[in-house]
Amino acid sequence: MNKLIKYFNQNRKKILLIVLIIVLLIILTRVLNYFARLNAQEENNRLFSQNIDRDTSIPDEAIVSGTEITEEEAKEDKEIIDTFVQACNNKDYNTAFNLLTEDCKNNIFNGSANNFMNGYASVVFETEKTYKLEGWLEKNYLTYKITYYEDNILETGGITEGLNYTDYITVINENDEQKLSIGGFIEEIPMAYKENTNNIEFEVTSGKVYMNYTTYTINVKNNTDKEILLTDSSNNKEICLVDSNDSEYISYLNEIPQYDLTIKSGEQKTLNIRFNKMYSSNVNIRRITFKNIYLDYEKYKNGEETEKIKVDIEI
Secondary structure, X not given: OHHHHHHHHHOHHHHHHHHHHHHHHHHHHHHHHHHHHHHHHHHHHHHHHHHHHOOOOXXXXXXXXXXXXXXXXXHXXXXXXXHHHHHHHOOOHHHHHOOEOHHHHHHHHOOOHHXXXXXXXXXHOOOOEXXXXXXXXXXXXXXXXXXXXXXXXXXXXXXXXXXXXXXXXXXXXXXXXXXXXXXXXXXXXXXXXXXXXXXXXXXXXXXEEEOOOEEEEEEEEEOOOOOEEOXXXXXXXXXXXXXXXXXXXXXXXXXXXXXHHXXXXXXXXXXXXXXXOOOOOOOOEXXXXXXXXXXXXXXXXXXXXXXXXEEEEEO
């Protein structure tokens, strides 16, 4: 005991300094833990407040692509959609028509406000409508699923048969202005993809993207000395799209008359081919494939053996 007392007396300053450091460390740790808990609580309160303050009538996620929609973006998009719906409800069809993209006007309504009025607005807005927005898919643009409801939704519950209408509406920046694309149409993409095989020239000049399908415009020029047949239409995959995963998408060959699939020597034809490629955020098209092009249509008609080739147009 005497030794301990003697050691303490000899090292009093060092021992007191060590004790003081330990006490300060304990106090500092507790202070830091307190502020950490306080900051966490403030962050939780901030997030909770944001969730309360966010307008529940605007979506916060694009369901299909799984991407977040910021509140600022959703409010901005809703503003132009509100303007469009209000114009249609007020029968101000010119104002509503002018809110559409040029691609939408030309491809869905042939550039005519009357076509928009007769084929869309007066049908969907036969009665006044309210609407519900769901974020659907974000790729190059943000597409919403929009359901128009009978205006007196409190009485009808929004389920009045024949009065509700579902569409897809895409918000696109066109010449620094927000515009809308409706009717399930997204956009038209100018293209200039070329392929020359066996003296047959192919040029893909545009792609038109819809929610449920895609259409490509293809010029084909026959520089051979015989009439050719692009496909015998025996299989819808005879002309198909191929994506980055090597998946194939059939063409709707039944929509193309047989005479459009035959091209005489020196002749050029323009084909608009529709494919069952839905609008998607996760795959891209790599090529258009013509699997069996008959190089001598006359022999084919007569049941004779004729040479066939496969052509891939990379896009």
